Amino acid sequence: MMDHAMIGKIKKAKMYAEERSRFKFQSFSVEMDGKNNPHHVSFDAGTWQCDCDYFIGRGECSHTMALEMILKDMLDFVEA
Ligand SMILES: [Zn+2]
Numbered sequence: 001m002m003d004h005a006m007i008g009k010i011k012k013a014k015m016y017a018e019e020r021s022r023f024k025f026q027s028f029s030v031e032m033d034g035k036n037n038p039h040h041v042s043f044d045a046g047t048w049q050c051d052c053d054y055f056i057g058r059g060e061c062s063h064t065m066a067l068e069m070i071l072k073d074m075l076d077f078v079e080a
Contacts, residue, residue, distance in 0.1 A: 024076035046077040
């Protein structure tokens, strides 16, 4: 049963969901189903980590780049 307050909240949530740049992910970890095996990608305070070979020494890979595309405008990078 939905009351008026809840209807208002849902309306606001839909509005917020359209305004992605309001959201800044601080940290998270993701299991990514890669072509050969799953990869574990994490993001913390503007820094990526991935357990794939390509990431080592480069600091980015197709997994982190894909997440940047998905989370466009929602990642809180530390300004260099
Ligand atoms: Zn990777």
